[in-house]
Amino acid sequence: MEPVAAELLMALASGTAGAAGQSLWERLRALVRREAAETVGEGELAALDEDTADDARARALADALALRAEQDPAFAQALTLWHQEAERIHGGGGRGGDTRQEISGGTQHNVVFTRDVHGTINLG
Secondary structure (H helix, E strand, O other): OOOOOHHHHHHHHHOOOHHHHHHHHHHHHHHHHOOOOOOOOHHHHHHHHHOOOOHHHHHHHHHHHHHHHHHOHHHHHHHHHHHHHHHHHHOOHHHOOOOOOOOOOOOOOOOOOOOOOOOOOOOO
16 A cells, blocks of 8 residues: 555645545544544544644654554555545645746746646636
């Protein structure tokens, strides 16, 4: 299983991924808590909830999820499905779908950078 990126977890926990991200975060929370006897990941999840910008907490959660997935095949399967959906919705998982454009030299006019356009764009 591909590890869940810390950046993806921080985006979902902080709410910067929008309503879909909030839904994914709630589903991850439910997934981690669904087995009462298995607590791997609960403390890390709560810690990231407390400070959603803490990269170390996000990495700790990612590590705990990977450890639990190694120990529990049913959890691993459910986490894999969750992770695939999170990557699809969030635009590439931990990379957050970020783009980088660079313009250099000369004079430019009417430069537009965009990402995830859902509809028409009229530049006229």
